[in-house]
Amino acid sequence: MKKLLLILPLLACVIAIQVVCSSTDTLYYLTQMTMSAYYSLLIIGLCVLMGYAGQISLGHAGFFAIGGYISAGLTTHSLIPFKDNALVQFLDSSGLLLAGQTLYGEELLVVSPGLACAVAIIAAAVIAVFIGIPVLKLKGHYLAMATLGFGIIIYRVVLAVEYFGEADGISEVPAFPLFAGLSVSGSFGDRVSNYYIAWGILLLGLILLLNLIDSRVGRGLRGIHGSEEAADAMGVHTARFKLQTFVLSAVFAAVAGVFLTHYNGGIGPSEAGVMKSVRYVAIVAVGGMANLWGALLMGVVLNFLSLRGVFGSYDDAVFGLILIVIMLFAPNGILSISFRHRLMQLFGKGKQKRDGEA
Amino acid sequence: MALLEIKQLHKRFGGLHAVTDVSFPVEAGQIKAVIGPNGAGKTTLFNMISGTFPATSGSVFFQGKELQGKKPYQVAALGMARTYQNIKMFSGMTALENVMVGCHVQSSAGFMASMFRMPWTWKEELAIRDRSMELLTLLEIEEHADTDASSLAFGQQRAVELARALAMDPTLLLLDEPAAGLNIYETAEVGRLITKIRDLGITVLLVEHDMSLVMDISDEIVVLCFGEKIAEGLPAAIQKDPEVIKIYLGED
Amino acid sequence: MFDVGRSSFIFLTKMTSELFVQYLLAGITYGSIYAIVAIGFNIIYNTTGIINFAQGEFVMFGGMIAITLLQFMPLPLAIILAVILTMIIGAGIEICFIRWLKAPSVLRLVIITIGISILSREVAVHVWGESIRSLPYFVGNEITSISILGARISPQVLWVVAASGLMFICLGIFFKTTSVGREMRACASNRKAATLCGINTENMVTLSFVLSAGMGALAGCMMSPITYSQYDMGTGLAIKGFTVAILGGLGSSGGAVAAGLLLGVIEAFSVSVVPLAFQDAIAIAILLIILFIRPQGLFGSKEASALKEF
Ligand SMILES: Nc1ncnc2c1ncn2[C@@H]1O[C@H](COP(=O)(O)OP(=O)(O)OP(=O)(O)O)[C@@H](O)[C@H]1O
Numbered sequence: 001m002k003k004l005l006l007i008l009p010l011l012a013c014v015i016a017i018q019v020v021c022s023s024t025d026t027l028y029y030l031t032q033m034t035m036s037a038y039y040s041l042l043i044i045g046l047c048v049l050m051g052y053a054g055q056i057s058l059g060h061a062g063f064f065a066i067g068g069y070i071s072a073g074l075t076t077h078s079l080i081p082f083k084d085n086a087l088v089q090f091l092d093s094s095g096l097l098l099a100g101q102t103l104y105g106e107e108l109l110v111v112s113p114g115l116a117c118a119v120a121i122i123a124a125a126v127i128a129v130f131i132g133i134p135v136l137k138l139k140g141h142y143l144a145m146a147t148l149g150f151g152i153i154i155y156r157v158v159l160a161v162e163y164f165g166e167a168d169g170i171s172e173v174p175a176f177p178l179f180a181g182l183s184v185s186g187s188f189g190d191r192v193s194n195y196y197i198a199w200g201i202l203l204l205g206l207i208l209l210l211n212l213i214d215s216r217v218g219r220g221l222r223g224i225h226g227s228e229e230a231a232d233a234m235g236v237h238t239a240r241f242k243l244q245t246f247v248l249s250a251v252f253a254a255v256a257g258v259f260l261t262h263y264n265g266g267i268g269p270s271e272a273g274v275m276k277s278v279r280y281v282a283i284v285a286v287g288g289m290a291n292l293w294g295a296l297l298m299g300v301v302l303n304f305l306s307l308r309g310v311f312g313s314y315d316d317a318v319f320g321l322i323l324i325v326i327m328l329f330a331p332n333g334i335l336s337i338s339f340r341h342r343l344m345q346l347f348g349k350g351k352q353k354r355d356g357e358a
Numbered sequence: 359m360a361l362l363e364i365k366q367l368h369k370r371f372g373g374l375h376a377v378t379d380v381s382f383p384v385e386a387g388q389i390k391a392v393i394g395p396n397g398a399g400k401t402t403l404f405n406m407i408s409g410t411f412p413a414t415s416g417s418v419f420f421q422g423k424e425l426q427g428k429k430p431y432q433v434a435a436l437g438m439a440r441t442y443q444n445i446k447m448f449s450g451m452t453a454l455e456n457v458m459v460g461c462h463v464q465s466s467a468g469f470m471a472s473m474f475r476m477p478w479t480w481k482e483e484l485a486i487r488d489r490s491m492e493l494l495t496l497l498e499i500e501e502h503a504d505t506d507a508s509s510l511a512f513g514q515q516r517a518v519e520l521a522r523a524l525a526m527d528p529t530l531l532l533l534d535e536p537a538a539g540l541n542i543y544e545t546a547e548v549g550r551l552i553t554k555i556r557d558l559g560i561t562v563l564l565v566e567h568d569m570s571l572v573m574d575i576s577d578e579i580v581v582l583c584f585g586e587k588i589a590e591g592l593p594a595a596i597q598k599d600p601e602v603i604k605i606y607l608g609e610d
Numbered sequence: 611m612f613d614v615g616r617s618s619f620i621f622l623t624k625m626t627s628e629l630f631v632q633y634l635l636a637g638i639t640y641g642s643i644y645a646i647v648a649i650g651f652n653i654i655y656n657t658t659g660i661i662n663f664a665q666g667e668f669v670m671f672g673g674m675i676a677i678t679l680l681q682f683m684p685l686p687l688a689i690i691l692a693v694i695l696t697m698i699i700g701a702g703i704e705i706c707f708i709r710w711l712k713a714p715s716v717l718r719l720v721i722i723t724i725g726i727s728i729l730s731r732e733v734a735v736h737v738w739g740e741s742i743r744s745l746p747y748f749v750g751n752e753i754t755s756i757s758i759l760g761a762r763i764s765p766q767v768l769w770v771v772a773a774s775g776l777m778f779i780c781l782g783i784f785f786k787t788t789s790v791g792r793e794m795r796a797c798a799s800n801r802k803a804a805t806l807c808g809i810n811t812e813n814m815v816t817l818s819f820v821l822s823a824g825m826g827a828l829a830g831c832m833m834s835p836i837t838y839s840q841y842d843m844g845t846g847l848a849i850k851g852f853t854v855a856i857l858g859g860l861g862s863s864g865g866a867v868a869a870g871l872l873l874g875v876i877e878a879f880s881v882s883v884v885p886l887a888f889q890d891a892i893a894i895a896i897l898l899i900i901l902f903i904r905p906q907g908l909f910g911s912k913e914a915s916a917l918k919e920f
């Protein structure tokens with residue numbers, strides 16, 4: 001509970017940023033802050049998987065893409081050709097489809113964003129279960145390669161399948177109306193409300209994960225990371241916990257994918273690329289693996305800078321460099337105690353025993 | 359039937375027979391010790407009993423249930439707890455949290471309940487915390503409750519590990535060299551503690567190199583050598599057993 | 611690229627013997643390259659227990675450097691110099707990023723080598739750009755072909771296969787007969803014991819990076835005329851090389867050759883049944899399946915892999 005109170009200053013910051021941006025006429029910053037928030041949602045989910053359950057995933061961009069692409073595909077591809085299909089008719093009569101018109105005045109019938117979002121997230125969860133059961137039996141390099149392989153397959157699929165728009169991706173994705181007139185969309189008028197929607201979702205996700213970590217399940221997970229053998233002998237069903245965490249993080253990634261896609265009005269194959277997955281891992285590593293706050297902070301800051309184009313054509317290089325430098329000098333993140341010790345060491349304050357990580 | 363019944367247990371690592379046809383019972387309420395020179399297969403025996411890895415052949419019955427094929431977490435749920443020869447702390451967690459993990463089998467909050475902090479988990483959480491604190495107090499390390507467990511002194515880590523095992527409220531407790539690396543005072547303390555644990559009604563199976571400790575507290579002793587059981591009996595009888603004497607004198 | 615069998619009907623209806631040989635040779639060519647990449651993985655894995663995720667970048671560097679050098683010198687010299695430069699890069703990477711870490715965790719090493727791979731790629735894209743380049747054919751040009759068993763193939767194929775075979779044999783001789791090779795093997799089987807025997811294991815690790823970089827670079831030069839070189843070719847090759855290394859049993863060179871040829875041939879024949887876009891997915895699917903059902907590889911024994919620290 002005490003830890004949750006830290007949410008309040010964060011919330012204050014979020015509001016302060018909006019107020020400052022609105023009053024200084026720099027609302028465009030909010031756009032990148034919104035996008036950063038969605039990426040950070042994925043990152044805190046990955047943080048729990050990597051830092052607490054101790055499982056690396058080099059394929060999380062894949063889950064993001066599964067969420068985004070399915071939602072985009074369902075809300076843009078017309079179902080008119082399948083009008084006579086029983087399922088389509090059933091969905092239509094239940095009000096789960098939306099009728100409309102294309103730019104050229106053709107009749108259009110698509111899945112409503114709500115249903116599409118649900119389908120996308122469930123699909124990501126189901127795929128995570130099927131991938132996770134075999135993959136999570138692996139360790140170390142094997143796990144890294146297997147998840148990397150999964151990510152590449154998803155990338156190939158979105159690049160090769162016509163439904164997903166091949167190299168162009170999917171555009172013209174409609175807004176996603178939530179409730180009370182709020183809607184996830186990139187239109188100028190909705191900038192401020194979308195900023196709050198994104199941050200609301202991120203903070204909600206953060207609270208859920210903070211709760212999880214400080215609970216029976218969370219202790220079990222951290223135990224797995226500390227010593228899998230001992231956790232197992234304490235009665236922690238390690239395999240199931242790892243799988244559940246994997247699925248949870250996949251769902252976070254998919255939610256991020258769905259919302260960001262509706263916000264941007266489209267999604268392209270680069271979102272599924274290996275570099276994206278590596279970038280997420282890098283950010284979690286900088287934040288300190290087992291440090292949700294660190295992951296959140298780094299997720300927002302680094303994504304914001306990257307989206308602002310600060311790194312220019314060195315975008316990927318910056319993340320590669322971050323990855324190496326952090327892993328070489330501060331494997332527990334730049335906020336960690338041992339890193340501070342090492343800094344002190346540099347200035348000759350006696351030898352600190354290097355703490356071994358699992 | 360005895361609480362724990364080990365029957366013709368056998369373990370091979372490649373060409374190495376680490377444990378060969380070992381059988382013995384552990385009666386409820388006793389302290390039973392397994393001794394033997396380095397590499398005799400004691401830890402391997404523990405690992406098979408607790409399900410860390412499967413036996414090559416043979417079987418283990420705990421409370422009449424066959425354990426073969428059961429995973430460690432399933433064995434733990436049946437009421438068996440253990441400690442490790444080279445301590446396995448949950449690093450990055452406080453001493454208190456380490457012990458709280460021990461309460462895992464006694465509690466039930468799942469993923470969803472934990473994430474959404476269901477009201478019924480509050481009470482469970484409090485109970486876990488109280489019980490863990492109690493155990494730390496029992497082992498006299500309560501002042502280190504909020505210290506990172508892996509930064510504690512060696513003896514304190516042993517205590518945390520023991521508290522963690524006790525938190526599982528086990529019927530049977532497996533202790534792998536609980537006095538290794540401790541000085542004589544601490545060793546004597548551990549001896550008293552183990553007796554106290556037995557008096558609480560917990561059966562103890564113990565591996566230990568410290569002979570005086572073993573002779574002091576155990577009700578029965580099994581001697582392993584090169585994976586085989588060469589003697590079993592009361593401490594007094596073991597002390598006089600010519601074969602055991604040969605091994606220990608021949609070794610030192 | 612091998613322009614074989616884009617039309618799937620040929621395979622399904624009548625597979626002529628020429629076509630069969632054509633597929634087979636294509637498979638063997640690619641397979642030899644995969645095998646070389648896999649052996650590169652194995653050399654480093656054996657001495658350090660590290661899977662070097664930047665393995666594919668060595669191949670890329672080899673090809674790219676040779677292409678650049680070609681402007682100033684004849685082809686053979688350019689290739690030799692490119693291999694040597696890549697070996698220096700390999701040594702540099704090990705010395706800067708790996709050598710001084712004390713007992714690093716697997717996760718940490720995985721992430722470091724991934725970082726190295728990304729940095730290498732970024733260096734390449736800023737030096738050479740995104741364009742696709744290639745070395746010229748060693749003999750003749752694109753349309754020169756020789757006939758084997760009725761199939762017409764480029765002589766470059768023979769270069770690739772011969773160079774790979776030669777590398778494999780030389781490596782075997784190096785490890786079996788030279789004292790440095792024997793020291794490296796000692797280091798591989800038991801690092802601690804090797805240290806106690808006075809072998810400088812740290813240098814052995816550097817040497818393993820050098821060797822594996824050199825092999826990768828040579829493979830990169832051999833394949834460049836037929837598969838082209840590009841800054842981002844590394845990841846795909848690394849995944850395939852890793853698949854082959856796993857398939858053949860991690861650490862086993864003979865296994866890597868067999869598995870490499872197997873994967874190459876499977877890929878070549880699958881061209882006729884699987885859409886081209888999913889070519890890479892085949893290797894990955896094989897990788898995933900193997901990891902799930904037989905992580906010790908097709909030829910490895912279970913006991914042996916159980917003892918490895920994974
Ligand atoms: N996982 C393993 N793989 C291969 N061999 C093993 C393994 N575990 C133990 N051994 C071998 O089995 C034999 C018995 O080891 P074990 O650890 O059970 O001995 P121990 O009686 O506990 O010795 P100590 O008193 O030193 O703790 C030893 O020769 C050891 O090298």
Ligand SMILES: [Mg+2]
Pocket residue numbers: 400401402443
């Ligand atoms: Mg032992």
